[in-house]
Amino acid sequence: MEQRFSGGGIVDFVDFDxxxxxxxxxNQFLHKEFDGAAEVRIHNPDGAHHIACGMNVPAKIDIxxxxxxxxxGMNKHAEVxxxxxxxxxxxxxxxxxxxxxxxxxxxxxxxxxxxxLLVVEKDASSRCGIxxxxxxxxxxxxxxxxxxxMAQAGRLVVCGDAGDGLGDSLYExxxxxxxxxxxxxxxxxxxxxxxxxxxxxxxxxxRAGFExxxxxxxxxxxxxTLYHWNAEDGGSHEHGRGGTRRKQFVRP
Amino acid sequence: MGDLMSMDxxxxxxxxxxxxxxxKWIRSAAERGRYDIRGLGAKRRVxxxxxxxxxxxxxxxxxxxxxxxxxxxETVLGSRYAKNPVRLDIPITFAGMSFxxxxxxxxxxxxxxxxxxxxxxxxxxxxxxxxxxxxxxxLVYQCLPSRYGFDPDDLRRAxxxxxxxxxxxxxxxxxxLLGQKISERVAEMRTLPAGxxxxxxxxxxxxxxxxxLTIKIEELREITDWEIPVYVKVGATRVENDVKLAVKAxxxxxxxxxxEGGTAATQDVFIEHAGIPTLxxxxxxxxxxxxxxxTGEVQLIISGGIRxxxxxxxxxxxGADAVSIGQGAMFALGCNSEVWHDANxxxxxxxxxxxxxxxxxxFCHHMHTGMCPVGIATQDPDLEKRLxxxxxxxxxxxxxxxxxxxxxxxxxxCGKSNxxxxxxxxxxxxxxxxxxxAKVPLAGTDWVPGISKF
Numbered sequence: 001m002e003q004r005f006s007g008g009g010i011v012d013f014v015d016f017d018x019x020x021x022x023x024x025x026x027n028q029f030l031h032k033e034f035d036g037a038a039e040v041r042i043h044n045p046d047g048a049h050h051i052a053c054g055m056n057v058p059a060k061i062d063i064x065x066x067x068x069x070x071x072x073g074m075n076k077h078a079e080v081x082x083x084x085x086x087x088x089x090x091x092x093x094x095x096x097x098x099x100x101x102x103x104x105x106x107x108x109x110x111x112x113x114x115x116x117l118l119v120v121e122k123d124a125s126s127r128c129g130i131x132x133x134x135x136x137x138x139x140x141x142x143x144x145x146x147x148x149x150m151a152q153a154g155r156l157v158v159c160g161d162a163g164d165g166l167g168d169s170l171y172e173x174x175x176x177x178x179x180x181x182x183x184x185x186x187x188x189x190x191x192x193x194x195x196x197x198x199x200x201x202x203x204x205x206x207r208a209g210f211e212x213x214x215x216x217x218x219x220x221x222x223x224x225t226l227y228h229w230n231a232e233d234g235g236s237h238e239h240g241r242g243g244t245r246r247k248q249f250v251r252p
Numbered sequence: 253m254g255d256l257m258s259m260d261x262x263x264x265x266x267x268x269x270x271x272x273x274x275x276k277w278i279r280s281a282a283e284r285g286r287y288d289i290r291g292l293g294a295k296r297r298v299x300x301x302x303x304x305x306x307x308x309x310x311x312x313x314x315x316x317x318x319x320x321x322x323x324x325x326e327t328v329l330g331s332r333y334a335k336n337p338v339r340l341d342i343p344i345t346f347a348g349m350s351f352x353x354x355x356x357x358x359x360x361x362x363x364x365x366x367x368x369x370x371x372x373x374x375x376x377x378x379x380x381x382x383x384x385x386x387x388x389x390x391l392v393y394q395c396l397p398s399r400y401g402f403d404p405d406d407l408r409r410a411x412x413x414x415x416x417x418x419x420x421x422x423x424x425x426x427x428x429l430l431g432q433k434i435s436e437r438v439a440e441m442r443t444l445p446a447g448x449x450x451x452x453x454x455x456x457x458x459x460x461x462x463x464x465l466t467i468k469i470e471e472l473r474e475i476t477d478w479e480i481p482v483y484v485k486v487g488a489t490r491v492e493n494d495v496k497l498a499v500k501a502x503x504x505x506x507x508x509x510x511x512e513g514g515t516a517a518t519q520d521v522f523i524e525h526a527g528i529p530t531l532x533x534x535x536x537x538x539x540x541x542x543x544x545x546x547t548g549e550v551q552l553i554i555s556g557g558i559r560x561x562x563x564x565x566x567x568x569x570x571g572a573d574a575v576s577i578g579q580g581a582m583f584a585l586g587c588n589s590e591v592w593h594d595a596n597x598x599x600x601x602x603x604x605x606x607x608x609x610x611x612x613x614x615f616c617h618h619m620h621t622g623m624c625p626v627g628i629a630t631q632d633p634d635l636e637k638r639l640x641x642x643x644x645x646x647x648x649x650x651x652x653x654x655x656x657x658x659x660x661x662x663x664x665x666c667g668k669s670n671x672x673x674x675x676x677x678x679x680x681x682x683x684x685x686x687x688x689x690a691k692v693p694l695a696g697t698d699w700v701p702g703i704s705k706f
Binding site: 050 | 448
């Protein structure tokens with residue numbers, strides 16, 4: 001451990017080199033010995049999976065390069081920054097804290113998160129925000145198809161374009177898209193931006209570090225037609241049965 | 253044939269293909285335009301452990317004294333990679349059933365009984381409750397496709413984690429919980445609006461395919477510092493392939509749930525027409541482990557229609573390390589009973605409440621409605637009082653104790669001082685189908701269909 005000046009006070013730094021130590025050693029240190037009092041820099045991640053997953057203390061962690069799957073999975077409290085791109089399922093099941101990816105994210109970014117914030121500065125691939133349950137995701141670029149599939153709560157903000165099937169089978173999560181939407185999924189619809197949307201989106205964009213105006217975004221939410229079992233309308237909850245009022249349901 | 257039938261004087265000939273039940277079903281479909289949803293498991297007769305019998309000791313084999321000689325039942329699960337494997341006193345565990353489908357009282361009863369018995373209980377598709385964690389000494393935490401209420405703090409306080417890929421009642425399908433059962437508490441735990449009809453995902457949100465499963469398992473191990481076992485549960489379909497993939501992906505324990513496995517709610521067509529019988533599944537799963545030289549290193553838990561100590565003994569003889577029981581536990585608590593018991597233990601008739609559901613005691617599969625007449629599969633604040641957790645725990649303990657005694661009775665009679673020493677050679681089949689599925693000889697012959705010649 002070394003000490004350096006940072007922002008007016010002395011901060012302890014812990015440097016971890018994944019060329020010399022294993023991810024398992026890193027994570028066990030972070031879970032069992034680390035109290036969050038220092039800043040952690042992880043060098044040579046080289047696409048390794050599971051870096052800094054299961055964090056449970058407020059700490060600043062910097063991953064100095066590209067990382068693999070499940071980076072910062074199930075994060076609680078910690079502020080994790082990836083100075084590069086990540087593989088699948090970054091910050092999956094995030095509970096709190098912030099995970100920031102300077103580059104691109106592969107599939108399922110921020111899947112099933114319950115709280116906290118994930119920022120992907122460039123693009124995120126398909127199924128971004130799938131199954132989200134209260135977390136916020138801000139993507140600086142575009143997202144792939146079937147993003148926010150079955151998302152239950154939380155906000156997905158897309159500063160670029162969204163792929164096909166956006167927000168399919170949405171529950172109460174809300175999606176904001178600045179660019180083009182290739183297609184909406186079943187039961188997702190565009191709604192007018194309200195005052196509350198503008199205020200909360202403005203705050204969220206500010207926290208994520210983007211300077212777009214909230215007025216530039218469209219709001220996508222659930223039409224809530226799939227919330228109840230209803231036999232008499234031709235089984236509208238069952239898209240695959242060729243109900244006349246529904247578009248064909250295609251699983252991602 | 254028609255002539256013969258008409259000779260009985262009545263002139264009535266029922267079609268076997270379109271019998272009255274089928275006709276009724278078609279009329280109902282025509283009227284409603286939707287399928288049936290129900291609880292429990294497959295009702296049709298499928299080849300089962302009942303179709304096997306033990307060749308117990310005689311002159312050629314030496315039995316142990318039934319009541320006096322030792323017969324161990326201790327079971328260790330998760331010894332492959334976990335620092336702290338699950339250690340159980342008996343090889344009989346409680347299967348995963350969700351808070352939501354079951355009341356909090358039932359979950360507590362399951363936990364208490366498991367603790368007293370020295371066995372494990374399992375969460376379900378609805379997260380872990382404090383009552384459940386508090387009452388269960390050994391608790392398996394399920395990681396399901398829906399991820400309802402999945403919390404790393406709960407993962408860290410679990411004794412094992414079970415990645416559920418599928419279940420026997422509906423392999424390839426997600427869970428279902430209709431609005432009547434989505435109480436405020438259930439809604440909050442699942443982050444859903446109260447009262448909606450909830451349909452869980454059928455695939456995990458953050459991985460697909462066996463290569464990703466390997467990485468997902470590693471993530472769970474990293475988060476739990478390789479301390480607790482990771483189980484992988486599959487519904488029994490392509491069992492041999494699925495077991496091999498789960499083992500290759502790094503599972504400590506594989507759970508295989510056959511088509512007789514229960515559910516609180518799914519489509520009737522799914523329950524009856526998907527998956528293979530548990531009898532066939534256990535045999536295939538055990539063979540898959542043998543082929544990978546993983547017998548004993550990766551443990552096998554079998555579930556789906558395990559009711560009696562004989563079922564347990566036969567599953568173990570065919571290669572299971574332990575079994576899991578869901579529906580049997582519900583029946584032990586009084587599911588489908590004519591009565592429930594009040595605070596003084598006095599029976600109170602529930603028949604009228606069954607009638608309100610359009611059913612009768614003994615036939616009820618209306619778990620999906622949440623209006624359980626005996627207070628088990630419900631979230632209704634009044635109905636759930638019909639099941640006292642202490643009373644329930646006693647019933648469950650007695651039931652499992654009975655199973656365990658039956659199991660050791662058969663094991664001793666086969667000359668085994670440890671129930672895990674039961675083996676395939678101790679069994680023969682009573683039907684050709686069971687012989688083929690379990691790969692044991694038809695009783696009185698050397699014939700194992702598909703393996704040896706008649």
